[in-house]
Amino acid sequence: MNAAVAGIKKTVKNIRHLSLEELETFFATLGEKKFRAKQVWEWIWTKQAHSFADMTNLSKELRQKLGDNFSFPALTVDATQYSADGTIKSRFITHEGHLCEGVLIPTDTRYTACVSSQIGCSLSCKFCATGYIERKRNLDFDEIYDEVVLLNQQTERVYGKKLSNIVFMGMGEPLLNYKNVLKAIERITAEDGLAMSPRRITVSTAGVAKMIRQLGDDKVRFKLALSLHAPNDVKRNEIMPINETNNLKALIDALNHFYKQTKNEITLEYILFNNFNDSEKDAQELIKIYRQVPADLVNIIEYNPIDFAKFEKPSDERMEQFMGYLAKAKVNAHLRRSRGKDIDAACGQLANKDN
Template structure:
């Protein structure tokens, strides 16, 4: 059970200031504590060493400071690192560090499990336990950044919300987490280096436009007609491709932010030149920057297979011939179930505590 005592990270600076004034403490103490829980990333009151012992005890009496802990870490042969994080109420959620020559990307989760039941995704076969709070999402980024510094002597350069769960079904927490991640008194990251990926919730894509968000958006398309998309992504029955095209255009009109399509190739399902033509048609209706063609990572629960290299090459060449900006994204971390669609809190040999 989560504690009913207030979480200190859920207080604004103004609310913290009021608390200290009621204690008869100086106002600047509030700023000190706010810095500890956000920019200094303290995970306990004891860590707040410029506060008196008495004041730390008072904080511990009135508040909790729950934080994610790293339960296990797995290292892929290709340099990818997958972490399983444990919440204060004993749920597990996974995040991944993906290093390349030019960037270090954190793939973070927004929910514990998922309710969308996409047929090709391991997380889709799990129940959704609950949404992650914004401070828990923040912790994922903090802990993955610490790994990046420890293993690669670099800082995170990018964040993608492509882990477990549907970010737009945890809208407020995702936006608040990004606000803290990008705030000067948080992690200070540029919103242009953050991409939120959605399976396609048209209403909430439009809401992103209304809220004038500054981060990038990726749509997990994976099939370019409604019949096929309904088959693999049940959400399409209430958010069809036409509705998504309209929502994406609205989002772009309101924000001007980068839009990417994600398209996993499945053998004998969506990998023909006719499928490519349908994808081209959608691409031309939206001011999208890029189509990421993704290598499929088989999972035990699903029947899908990846196409052979010749089929992939023909598909990519067809897109290029029609001037579609497409990139083939090879999977990373397959050997530790850290690749796209594989996150499911699955035990894997070789995990380290």
Template structure:
């Protein structure tokens, strides 16, 4: 470790840290103390590590760095939702949301700075993808939102959804490493069953999730149940069509047994007709889907193409699904007044 190049201490294993401490003549147990500061106490600087001597902290600064996220701005919704814009060490901005309800507190986290998929209804889709978030940055995002949950609602996070900025499966390695840290006994010790990764539909990586036998839940951002309409609003469908996705999702379920959800934003006069509902029912029967979430459309500044249907249309659509024994739920958006609702994250203001 004395090659002159500083390393990110969050990306060094405990055995590597132990070897380093022995190398510089320190007790091995110091490595565990540092490891706890980094992962359990969410230390942002080495000066935070108050049970280490000043001389040792100086040595750590010489060889290591911590790339923590700084809080840039925080917005509070009338419904209790909290949106936080984080600033990375290289001055990029990324957003995460705390969504409280009576039953749970959920963190909606981002996995990329911007996005490359250009979905027509999503504010992030109109941004460039600057880079992937490293796994320790994703973990830091979760820890800071967890701290907000404890301070504002006196409870830890109960759930995490990777439904913020970016496509998680295009940052595959970092997302899985972040989840490994979140679920570790010396992390948040959260059950993977309380974590949902949402994808716009990267078939190859959905299959890889199956090969890797992941235990978290998977959500497919569907939003249209035929290729023509899905191609129109989600360019990724041109290379990952519905037939390919059905095959990938079935493979994922066969290998993992993990829960699959369809996310379906209802757009006025686009995907809200009886025919659309029938196509959705047909697709639902091709995959072992646990639930279809019908989501309210939330307006974005970049596009005035879409609008949400009236309540009568929504209710008629849902009733047809229920009549055909589809497990369906209407997910009402939260945080709309601070642009924190589904599809609205775009680093505004």
């Protein structure tokens, strides 16, 4: 036989990309009873199996047939780092060797999983470590689901609790992986999935106006956060190239459309950079944007310096002064202190570094 032909592997479908009905059809072709499909479905989504070998109530022969006909490319943990403040960063590896990161952030009242949606990122935001990594590909919905499962298992193991919240604020732009992110959330919130309330999930975007509007049209039930980070187009163009095609007016219009369609909570995220966007004038421009958007909250975020960027964190006094401007204007704002800085797990620091 020709060596090249001998080396060709049969392409098999990822079993987690099948619907329950498709699984039932497969088992019918084997002459198996319909309930076998339900068993496999439960192993995949409810019992969170990561291989066919985990499906212990199926015969070895049946598990072998599944392995012959389908793939099961699950995400696994490649490395784990523990911060002094209790934050845990996990580096995940895909079946073909790509890396992405997720973070478990514990507080007194909640346990939040910060998950990635892409391997790398194409947006090149100047202040974000992930923006300096080439985008390899989108994460599939089942891989995003795996991130949540693995971080939940970590939460239970370390803290004896379940995850309470999920934020799509890790590597990548969620709205440029729209279908997989929505499908992952559908599985995370499904009764035969992780059964988490969509109200405990926040999707963060750098600002893809068209897809924000699409979220509204799709009547999604989760929360939305806009990574604003600058109060006018000139400054935003400088640090976030996406603003050149998705300017503030387009984003304000899109956020209003999203809220009109869903009534879901909107948060504006705003990282403070020393002597760039932290003046009184910047605060006044931010207040004007806040007045035009049905935002519940403005999250003012402490900047975490990275190797590649020129930006610096303002002094605590300057940050408090900025918060004072917002408070005087009765803006509902919260100063979010960084977690996991000592392990490069804080906002904007995810970069698949070696431990």
